[in-house]
Amino acid sequence: MNLHEYQGKKILAQHGVNIQRGVVLDDLNEIDKVSNKLIEETGTKWFVIKAQIHAGGRGKGGGVKLAKNQKELKKVVSSILGMNLVTPQTSNEGKLVRKVLIAEDVYYPGESETKEFYVSILLNRNTGKNMIMYSTEGGVDIESVAEKTPELIFYEDIDPLLGMLPFQARKVAFNLGLSGKAFKEMVKFISLLYKSYVSSDSSLFEINPVLKTSDNKILAVDAKVTLDDNALFRHKDYSEWRDLKEENPVEVEAREVGLNYVDLDGNVGCMVNGAGLAMATMDLIKQSGGEPANFLDVGGTADAKRVETAFRLILKDPNVKAILVNIFGGIVRCDRVAQGIVDAYNNLDDINVPIIVRLQGTNAEIAKKIIDNCDFKVYSATEFQEAADKIQDVLK
Ligand code: GDP
Ligand code: MN
Numbered sequence: 001m002n003l004h005e006y007q008g009k010k011i012l013a014q015h016g017v018n019i020q021r022g023v024v025l026d027d028l029n030e031i032d033k034v035s036n037k038l039i040e041e042t043g044t045k046w047f048v049i050k051a052q053i054h055a056g057g058r059g060k061g062g063g064v065k066l067a068k069n070q071k072e073l074k075k076v077v078s079s080i081l082g083m084n085l086v087t088p089q090t091s092n093e094g095k096l097v098r099k100v101l102i103a104e105d106v107y108y109p110g111e112s113e114t115k116e117f118y119v120s121i122l123l124n125r126n127t128g129k130n131m132i133m134y135s136t137e138g139g140v141d142i143e144s145v146a147e148k149t150p151e152l153i154f155y156e157d158i159d160p161l162l163g164m165l166p167f168q169a170r171k172v173a174f175n176l177g178l179s180g181k182a183f184k185e186m187v188k189f190i191s192l193l194y195k196s197y198v199s200s201d202s203s204l205f206e207i208n209p210v211l212k213t214s215d216n217k218i219l220a221v222d223a224k225v226t227l228d229d230n231a232l233f234r235h236k237d238y239s240e241w242r243d244l245k246e247e248n249p250v251e252v253e254a255r256e257v258g259l260n261y262v263d264l265d266g267n268v269g270c271m272v273n274g275a276g277l278a279m280a281t282m283d284l285i286k287q288s289g290g291e292p293a294n295f296l297d298v299g300g301t302a303d304a305k306r307v308e309t310a311f312r313l314i315l316k317d318p319n320v321k322a323i324l325v326n327i328f329g330g331i332v333r334c335d336r337v338a339q340g341i342v343d344a345y346n347n348l349d350d351i352n353v354p355i356i357v358r359l360q361g362t363n364a365e366i367a368k369k370i371i372d373n374c375d376f377k378v379y380s381a382t383e384f385q386e387a388a389d390k391i392q393d394v395l396k
Contacts, residue, residue, distance in 0.1 A: 002224075
């Protein structure tokens with residue numbers, strides 16, 4: 001589950017990590033109230049207005065702006081709130097901005113220069129450890145740093161059982177070229193950030209930029225946080241933060257009816273039972289020259305009603321040119337599934353994409369007869385290769 005910047009920062013602050021403070025606004029009428037509150041709490045003179053959408057690169061798209069007084073603030077907020085923000089990470093249509101974060105200005109002049117760093121924490125699946133990825137080249141997009149100057153990105157694996165050891169936090173601060181007060185602040189920042197990552201059961205923290213202010217404080221200016229869905233039951237308060245408006249509507253609908261659906265970019269819809277079979281089926285689709293349009297696992301109970309719901313969800317994607325059903329009947333009987341598919345096809349009047357059905361397991365032969373005898377564009381396949389060939393045929 002992805003969070004907004006203001007929610008991610010709240011988690012950081014709860015664990016004592018220094019952040020650029022701010023207030024959230026979704027109603028222009030509240031602006032005086034909330035901006036006064038921010039001034040009271042932070043003493044800030046300038047304001048940074050930041051669009052809250054689930055996409056990065058907001059600065060580049062005009063979703064992060066500075067205002068130097070409350071009058072200007074009002075003007076900027078009213079231009080960003082309700083705008084359609086297009087960034088390098090959104091689609092061409094962009095995203096509607098429903099909330100803004102009004103933050104204190106932290107780039108104020110002082111005794112030394114400000115400096116932007118990049119810090120992220122994620123799971124390194126190769127080593128089975130958490131990993132801190134960090135760079136002196138913060139603020140800009142890290143992808144181009146990784147491409148052009150990979151030597152400027154550092155990695156530190158953290159053993160999940162030992163946690164972060166003090167020397168590791170010092171190593172990070174050292175590699176970032178810090179000394180004196182800023183060095184100490186960074187050591188504290190990194191240790192608390194890691195604790196916050198672990199205790200919130202996150203799978204990604206990306207803080208870009210981490211800022212060294214002109215008076216040598218270290219703080220998080222941005223926060224991209226992804227929580228591990230499997231651990232959400234331990235964080236009831238965070239799960240209420242889910243912003244359904246930011247999520248794929250078909251995925252939201254699927255979750256409500258207990259189907260495991262992930263939207264993808266291709267042209268062949270898949271309906272399977274079991275995640276392993278889903279992986280194999282997506283490979284099969286690729287080999288046959290198609291691209292999977294989705295990952296849909298109907299789970300153990302592939303009854304007629306679920307099959308119909310699954311078809312409805314898959315067909316919401318206009319790119320779907322064919323559907324491959326690949327179901328293994330262990331407990332579920334293949335003939336029931338086959339009948340369910342035929343009935344669903346019959347019930348859905350707007351369906352005209354061909355369906356290739358591969359059913360294996362209990363009563364597979366009866367199932368094949370049901371499919372072969374129906375009058376719809378539903379075709380049976382027994383072997384994997386046969387299914388792949390038939391997909392290739394219908395995509396021609
Ligand atoms: P992103 O573009 O979506 O990654 O949004 P960020 O939160 O990272 O902000 C983008 C940029 O806005 C930062 O890299 C800063 O250069 C700038 N910015 C953020 N906060 C402040 C601030 O307090 N003062 C000033 N002057 N610039 C800021
Ligand atoms: Mn950023």
